[in-house]
Amino acid sequence: MLSICETQCITRPNASASTESVCKLLLSLVVFSGLIALAFLHVGAWMVLPFAGLELVLVVLAFVVVLRHSGDYEKITFVQDQVEIEQSVLGKIKHVRFLCYWTRITLREGENGKTSLWIGSHHQEVEFGRDTMDNAQREQVASHLKRVLLKTK
Numbered sequence: 001m002l003s004i005c006e007t008q009c010i011t012r013p014n015a016s017a018s019t020e021s022v023c024k025l026l027l028s029l030v031v032f033s034g035l036i037a038l039a040f041l042h043v044g045a046w047m048v049l050p051f052a053g054l055e056l057v058l059v060v061l062a063f064v065v066v067l068r069h070s071g072d073y074e075k076i077t078f079v080q081d082q083v084e085i086e087q088s089v090l091g092k093i094k095h096v097r098f099l100c101y102w103t104r105i106t107l108r109e110g111e112n113g114k115t116s117l118w119i120g121s122h123h124q125e126v127e128f129g130r131d132t133m134d135n136a137q138r139e140q141v142a143s144h145l146k147r148v149l150l151k152t153k
Contacts, residue, residue, distance in 0.1 A: 011132040015070035100152040
């Protein structure tokens with residue numbers, strides 16, 4: 001999810017499912033898969049049961065990883081003559097500040113065709129939106145940030 005306004009840009013992972021809905025989904029998967037595995041166990045195919053259990057464990061682990069990152073965000077704020085970048089990953093917050101006059105916005109294309117948005121000044125750079133935006137959104141944000149920086153200079 002991407003939110004841009006004149007003085008602030010916030011990006012977050014697209015986490016449309018709440019913890020409660022994920023728990024309900026996982027419970028229904030456990031019941032449904034368990035019933036099927038027990039039916040196979042009843043007819044003598046006992047090897048289905050451990051594989052069904054393994055499958056459920058892997059699905060639960062995948063949802064745990066997704067839910068842990070649902071609170072992550074990245075934020076760019078223009079305050080007077082400074083650009084403030086705040087990145088939160090798994091609850092750990094990182095703050096970086098640059099003077100608007102010296103700030104550079106750079107789009108770089110990687111080997112895999114994915115662009116990356118870099119904001120920096122004086123040999124210090126921060127990548128923005130690596131996991132939360134696609135290439136088109138990065139280009140949109142870069143052009144917006146460049147316009148805002150021109151106004152502040």
